[in-house]
Amino acid sequence: MVELSNADSKVEMKTQIPGEAGIWAFVAGDLLVFSVFFILIALGHAEQTDIFEASRGTLDLRFGIANTLLLLTGSLFVAIGVERCRSMPSGKNKQWFFLGIGCGVGFVVNKIFEWNAKIEAGYSPVTNDFYMYFFIFTGIHLIHVLVGLGVLLFLLRMSQRSSLSAREIQTLESGAIFWHLVDLLWIMLFALLYLL
């Protein structure tokens, strides 16, 4: 059964750029930068297949799966939060951003445990090309997660307002788009580093 619910009981499905145009320029730039990272991993895999497959075998897939699920779930919470802020602004909407932040913090803690376990086992960025890419690219991604957490804190404060202007909704959407970008980039990093 398909239902439509709407605060104004007025169906409105306008075509417009989600968030601010500037965030999409940033998304495009980041996608291009990470495309280079993805290509470098694939090239390394093609040129040093044995080393890459043996190194990949030393990763604990459970960390990667847990982090993927945390980011996907965090994205869902943030997307619901934005939807609720648009349709029925209220102080209660902050819970969705709080849950999203919880997932992000879980990702960071999990990543620290994973790196720590690898370093204790004797793996470092100088072990081989696979581990160099592993630490550098997941490290750059981790910086994105930390910035994203800062953005979500800002959105959490904004979401507590009982009314939001169109401009504020755009800001909320832009912040959420950045958080989803962090999720999206992880999906391909996870595939290339943990699954190939």
Added chain:
Amino acid sequence: MNTIIRIQGLSVMTWAWFVLVGMTVLAWWFGTASDSPDRVIMGVIITAAIKIWVIGYQFMELRHAPSFLHYAFVLWLIVISTVLLLLLGIL
């Protein structure tokens, strides 16, 4: 953009999450259970590309965006997936 569409009581966002989690399990299976290296690579890259599209379309709300933005996103996804498959020796 004020409409929340529900299917069987769940929002489309929640359904998208179920699809993404299901595809994560599928990608995991491709990465561990398949005997053929080519099938592993193809399965893992294509599954990742579909997940990325779902995130873009649903969570980043490209479904409400002007066509050019959605097409640019899909074009990037097709190009990067194809390049990765080429470099990994599948195409």
